[in-house]
Amino acid sequence: MDVKEAMSKLSGLKADEIATFLVEQGVRGEFGSAHRCAIANYIRKTTGENSVSVTDFVTIWQDARAVLHKEAIPLNVFEFIDRFDDGDYPELEES
Numbered sequence: 001m002d003v004k005e006a007m008s009k010l011s012g013l014k015a016d017e018i019a020t021f022l023v024e025q026g027v028r029g030e031f032g033s034a035h036r037c038a039i040a041n042y043i044r045k046t047t048g049e050n051s052v053s054v055t056d057f058v059t060i061w062q063d064a065r066a067v068l069h070k071e072a073i074p075l076n077v078f079e080f081i082d083r084f085d086d087g088d089y090p091e092l093e094e095s
Contacts (some may be wrong), residue, residue: 003058003071006046015080020090028094032085038092039073041079054081 010018022028022038027045029038034053043060044052049068051061059068073081084092 001046003043003047003060003069005051006043007058007074007077009046010077010080011074013076015083015088016078018077018080018087019092020025020085023091028092029084030094031087036094037081038084038089041094 013021022042025042026046027038027042029041030036034040036056037054039058040052040054043054043058044050047060049060051063053059053061054073058071058072058073059067062068067085083089087093
């Protein structure tokens, strides 16, 4: 699966629904981490890409300087990320 396909599975879902989906997928993450957040880990798990960061975009890195792929993050996923970083989904915290 590529990044676009992985993100499309989240489109149309509300933040709480994204959280439920990620729990069902066995995905967890670190609050406030662009590289280890739940969305980055979900993309890593579904695409097989190792070097992933999530900011305003999902970015797949070829190396430290070269971007392999960049995908915009939908507003509903931004809402989830904000709430995740605020600790609203403790069940998704990576231990």
